[in-house]
Amino acid sequence: MILIQCDNLSKQYPNKLALDNVSLILQPGAPIALVGPNGAGKTTLFSLLCGYIQPTHGSIRILGHAPGSQALQGVLSALPQDAALDPNFTIASQLQFFAQLQGFNKTDAKQEVIRVLELVELSDSAQAKPKSLSHGMSKRVSIAQALIGAPEIVLLDEPTAGLDPANAKKIRQIVKNLAGETTFIISSHNLDELEKLCDHVIYLEKGQLQQSVSIKASQATDFITLTMQTCDMDKLHQQLLSLINVIEVKRSGDEQYVIEYHKQSGFELESQLLAVFNEQQWQYKAILKGRTLEETLFS
């Protein structure tokens, strides 16, 4: 089953081509990351998927349906960027109304509101009005509204932007916990965060799809990211190249090397590395299995 299919999708604003001929296919499952610099077209793509705007060219099918169609009501949900609840009414009353629109009766809608507010740890603020909440709390309430009725697809546009680390961690935990029943598509600038959550990454730049890759390692080769504390980096480079099964060694920072090697079942390479460090009396900071998302996308 295809979750989302975009064919030759373009969106032209009066003074900007926000999306340029984007074609992609997304499958349901683990969270999907949407990455790109500011103005890359991430929010435009989200707005098109939600049916807030119409494409200039191309087509979108979500579970076989056009965005905004009745079949997607309650199936696709979103945390839209810069959308706020009505400041005059309590959070609970507004979320309850959303639940009723999704088909819950009044009693079940109240229960559903309690459930989603508990998920974002905001049960105590149910009777508060939106204006009395902090930025982080407002964001969590908006995420709670996206979770009403356990939709199949949830689009989260910058869910942790502007949140303190503790709240950002809570949001990540919610996504992890619900990832089994819901496919999340998350746009963010925080690559470390996406790396922890997502398997599939879509990289947009200047409205064009640059990459659509899996973070999972390929079948034949693997990577180790090695961060050193004190050592002769040039000498280390030579030493690394001489190790068994190493294919390529690339310096990715002042103190960092990314080693590509033939996949092994044991820890031969790690053992070799530790032996070299011992022999040369070098200190390492971190040995990371795999590559960072930043390295995957930009190397």
Add this chain to the structure above:
Amino acid sequence: MPVTTPPSGISHIWLLAQYELTKRFTNKSGMVALIAFMLVWGILLLYPIKSASEFIMQPNFKAFTEALFGPGSLQHLFEWPVAELAVFWLAALYLFPMFSIFIASDQFSSDKQRGSLRFLTLRVSRSSLFFGRFLGQMLIQFALITFTLLATIAMVMTRDISLLLPSLTTSLLVMINLVIVLLPYTAAMAVLSLYANSARQASIFAVILWAIVSIIIAIINFQFPQLNGLSMILPGSQISSMINTQGLDSLAFSPIPLMQTVVILALGNVLMKRSAL
């Protein structure tokens, strides 16, 4: 979690309309508008409407209206079974449309500015949203018309309790007529509030639109007198002719606002579907 089936478009429209009604009677800005409405109607009920039975039958008043509106132009006003309702009719025909421009001015503008419509369109179709909000505003105005009519009937009862039955039957017809008169105003405000950034801006748009269209129609009518039916495109164009009617005779004018409403709502629905949220 209970299994849910998505409601039909009609259910969505009804849910949205009910929510609009609740919003109006619980929200602070809605209450301010209602208080203003009640004050105006309180003054009207206490002075002109209450004393209607006394002055409407005076020959001076008849002479005054004939001098103002022309001989025979308001003759039917003096034939109403309940004099208070005759004055109510005169005031309501002009005041309710004016209130409509303000009361129904925020059907979409604030929500669109805040992005709240984005939460709703994930759950309901744009057409349901458009018609639901429109219906909600009509219910609010229906409630206001009913309250003012009940207050007028109560006042009539203090004068002559035998007028209860004619008051009720006349009020029913007045109510139906007023609701029909308000339909195109409310529909027009729904369309204008789609493009305005605030309720106030929507009201200003309405005043400008009505003024400009009236001027254009007047110019066209002056140049081409055979096109005098053109004025029928403007909501409220039939009101001046309705003043001198009563009961079922007033309903003869209803095709004009009903047609206007159908056209404006159809246009609004298309614009709603096309607009970026």
